[in-house]
Amino acid sequence: MTQQQRLNVVLDLVSERGSISIAEVSEALGVSTATVRRDLNTLAEQRLVTRTHGGASALGSGYELPLQYKIARQADAKMAIAKAVAELIHPGESVGLNGGTTTSEVARVLGRSEQLRPAGDAPGVTIVTNALNIAYEMSVREHIKIVVTGGVPRRQSYELIGPLVAASLRDFTIDTAVLGVDGLSAAFGATTLHEGEAEASRAIAAVARRLVIAADATKLGRSTFARICQLKSIDVLVTDQPLSPELANEFSNAGVDVIVASSR
CATH class of the missing domain: 3.40.50.1360 (Rossmann fold)
Known part of the structure; x- marks a missing residue:
């Protein structure tokens, strides 16, 4: 799974649950906690999630992924x-x-x-x-x-x-x-x-x-x-x-x- 594919999965999880932990993402994706931290930091830098202690959360209570941020062809x-x-x-x-x-x-x-x-x-x-x-x-x-x-x-x-x-x-x-x-x-x-x-x-x-x-x-x-x-x-x-x-x-x-x- 590429980084872009991981980011999309993480965003889907955030959209669905409101917040996620590093452990939850690590288990869902089958990757190390260090990789999850890097991915969450990347999404936080792009202002797509809010980084929290031990995980990440949606930007607000009304948060909805723009076009679900689905990975596009090409x-x-x-x-x-x-x-x-x-x-x-x-x-x-x-x-x-x-x-x-x-x-x-x-x-x-x-x-x-x-x-x-x-x-x-x-x-x-x-x-x-x-x-x-x-x-x-x-x-x-x-x-x-x-x-x-x-x-x-x-x-x-x-x-x-x-x-x-x-x-x-x-x-x-x-x-x-x-x-x-x-x-x-x-x-x-x-x-x-x-x-x-x-x-x-x-x-x-x-x-x-x-x-x-x-x-x-x-x-x-x-x-x-x-x-x-x-x-x-x-x-x-x-x-x-x-x-x-x-x-x-x-x-x-x-x-x-x-x-x-x-x-x-």
């Missing part, structure tokens, strides 16, 4: 992509994020970044998002200012959708929009599975100076139901594997800069 790739995206962001910038496992990981990396912490009282980064889970997680980060769009929550993704998304963004200007997608191809551009989510993502992209697509290799060369934007509207693609020569040529012709994230 988790290593998405974490590498998130780190590479974060390197594109500078202190004081505003970042638009839609919902999804990759953008959620981007938000976590931004939230943990020491480089983005300002010297004064101004926010290190302003995150504008239609994703309720991202807003919830980032609300505890002192250097992150959160702006949440209007809209109606979609239960499957925790994203706000509908005309209120665009209406609430109308008077904003975002430095960089970072969008997760379900498909990215030369023929159809960036796509997703749900038309409401596509509309919300378009609204975020429309007020951004730069559009970054964060997508692992499983999303490339495929298209899904609802188009977000054409390929030529994208400034940067951050992915985890080199593109095929054909795809690389198509993306280059469309003016898309491609960054391949390292998982090291």
Whole structure:
């Protein structure tokens, strides 16, 4: 079992029981108490649990795991992509994020970044998002200012959708929009599975100076139901594997800069 898998099990236990002891976790996972202590310290540093003498507890009586913090497919790739995206962001910038496992990981990396912490009282980064889970997680980060769009929550993704998304963004200007997608191809551009989510993502992209697509290799060369934007509207693609020569040529012709994230 990897550390990420252990962390998810621990978070599930905390969510279910409210508090856990080191001995309970050690028995449940079949690992040493020293390993459990390190895992609990990691979660406490990420402000996902409160460290207690001999264990850990939930952050409060109303605590609920954001999207249950389930391990995602292509988790290593998405974490590498998130780190590479974060390197594109500078202190004081505003970042638009839609919902999804990759953008959620981007938000976590931004939230943990020491480089983005300002010297004064101004926010290190302003995150504008239609994703309720991202807003919830980032609300505890002192250097992150959160702006949440209007809209109606979609239960499957925790994203706000509908005309209120665009209406609430109308008077904003975002430095960089970072969008997760379900498909990215030369023929159809960036796509997703749900038309409401596509509309919300378009609204975020429309007020951004730069559009970054964060997508692992499983999303490339495929298209899904609802188009977000054409390929030529994208400034940067951050992915985890080199593109095929054909795809690389198509993306280059469309003016898309491609960054391949390292998982090291």
